Amino acid sequence: MKALVYHGPGQKAWEDVADATIEEPTDVVVRVDTTTICGTDLHILHGDVAAVTDGRILGHEAVGTVTEVGGAVKGFRPGDRVLVPAITKCGRCDYCQRGMPSHCQTVGGIGWIFGHLIDGTQAELVRVPYADTSLYQVPADVSDEQAIFLADALPTGYEVGVLAGQVRPGDTVAVVGAGAVGLAAILTTGLWGASRVIAIDSNKFRLEKALEFGATDVFEAGQGTAGDVLALTDGLGVDVAIEAVGFPETLLTAASLVRPGGTIANIGVHGVPVEIPMQDMWIKNVRLTMGLVDTVSIPTLLKMVASGRIPAEKMGTHTFTFDQMTEAYGVFGNAAANAALKVIITPA
Ligand SMILES: NC(=O)c1ccc[n+]([C@@H]2O[C@H](COP(=O)([O-])OP(=O)(O)OC[C@H]3O[C@@H](n4cnc5c(N)ncnc54)[C@H](O)[C@@H]3O)[C@@H](O)[C@H]2O)c1
Numbered sequence: 641m642k643a644l645v646y647h648g649p650g651q652k653a654w655e656d657v658a659d660a661t662i663e664e665p666t667d668v669v670v671r672v673d674t675t676t677i678c679g680t681d682l683h684i685l686h687g688d689v690a691a692v693t694d695g696r697i698l699g700h701e702a703v704g705t706v707t708e709v710g711g712a713v714k715g716f717r718p719g720d721r722v723l724v725p726a727i728t729k730c731g732r733c734d735y736c737q738r739g740m741p742s743h744c745q746t747v748g749g750i751g752w753i754f755g756h757l758i759d760g761t762q763a764e765l766v767r768v769p770y771a772d773t774s775l776y777q778v779p780a781d782v783s784d785e786q787a788i789f790l791a792d793a794l795p796t797g798y799e800v801g802v803l804a805g806q807v808r809p810g811d812t813v814a815v816v817g818a819g820a821v822g823l824a825a826i827l828t829t830g831l832w833g834a835s836r837v838i839a840i841d842s843n844k845f846r847l848e849k850a851l852e853f854g855a856t857d858v859f860e861a862g863q864g865t866a867g868d869v870l871a872l873t874d875g876l877g878v879d880v881a882i883e884a885v886g887f888p889e890t891l892l893t894a895a896s897l898v899r900p901g902g903t904i905a906n907i908g909v910h911g912v913p914v915e916i917p918m919q920d921m922w923i924k925n926v927r928l929t930m931g932l933v934d935t936v937s938i939p940t941l942l943k944m945v946a947s948g949r950i951p952a953e954k955m956g957t958h959t960f961t962f963d964q965m966t967e968a969y970g971v972f973g974n975a976a977a978n979a980a981l982k983v984i985i986t987p988a
């Protein structure tokens with residue numbers, strides 16, 4: 641089979657590798673019908689994720705068709721159309737049982753294993769461990785181009801942003817960073833009845849997208865951001881400030897926007913320490929949340945996509961075939977210059 645193989649920082653190739661096969665009785669093999677690229681794949685290619693080593697197939701998002709099932713698999717059979725989520729879960733360890741499979745201890749000490757600790761989804765075939773507890777059947781009224789964004793981006797914005805931030809009816813919400821994840825938070829914040837959703841980004845194209853995804857107000861990031869947001873929110877700030885970039889300055893922006901008693905929900909992956917102004921924050925009774933996505937909201941999101949409440953397909957801006965994988969990385973890697981959000985990659 642062909643797959644996108646990582647060969648160390650800056651090096652990758654779409655090349656021939658051995659076919660994915662069943663290794664454990666709880667595995668299935670899935671033929672990948674649609675995959676995509678995540679910002680995390682770019683981090684890996686920059687050499688930021690040491691656990692990913694030479695020879696690893698990248699990718700942790702797929703929609704596909706089951707081709708083979710292990711002897712212990714009860715819930716899936718060949719021909720089933722499935723969503724392969726970013727998080728794999730055994731269903732039985734302490735973390736899985738408390739609904740936190742991001743830290744499933746059985747599959748490798750962390751729930752994110754595809755394109756990280758085992759071979760991933762940017763391939764013609766992928767081996768899926770613990771298939772019964774990890775895969776989701778895709779309803780007939782949800783297309784591949786919709787389902788693919790439920791593997792990672794949509795659950796991340798919803799779980800680590802909207803749910804962790806405890807958005808409630810009438811709340812004002814600010815989202816710093818309107819990439820796929822920030823836009824997913826914007827798209828799902830309305831489900832909880834936010835009265836105002838303010839998007840902040842340094843990129844004009846992303847701010848236009850934010851309005852399409854349900855933002856009520858948008859501001860270009862800059863010196864005046866906090867003042868602009870406070871002016872819109874009775875001078876006190878927003879109830880929930882969601883951070884979806886991953887830089888010290890954007891977390892500090894989120895912290896500067898939250899009102900007393902509010903929540904800062906950090907989604908961004910941070911690579912360096914952040915100096916948080918505790919001397920100003922302690923007296924404001926604010927909460928700061930953070931975490932790796934669990935993807936446990938997928939069944940809810942699938943229903944909302946099927947009913948038309950969440951237009952997940954809006955995330956896809958460019959389409960490529962497998963043999964254009966390198967080109968797809970080129971466009972996604974320069975997303976701002978290419979007016980790109982997420983890419984959709986299919987066999988042909
Ligand atoms: N916690 C999790 O489980 C989890 C899962 C997936 C992704 N993430 C993280 O979420 C973050 C967002 O992911 P994404 O795929 O949307 O990334 P992205 O690169 O597509 O989007 C980031 C956005 O931030 C904007 N931006 C950059 N600098 C800015 C600044 N100074 N002020 C305001 N906006 C700025 C960019 O223009 C872009 O629109 C990343 O850090 C990613 O690693 C976290």
Ligand SMILES: [Zn+2]
Nearest residue numbers: 678680726792
């Ligand atoms: Zn991802």
Ligand SMILES: [Zn+2]
Nearest residue numbers: 730733736744
């Ligand atoms: Zn587990």
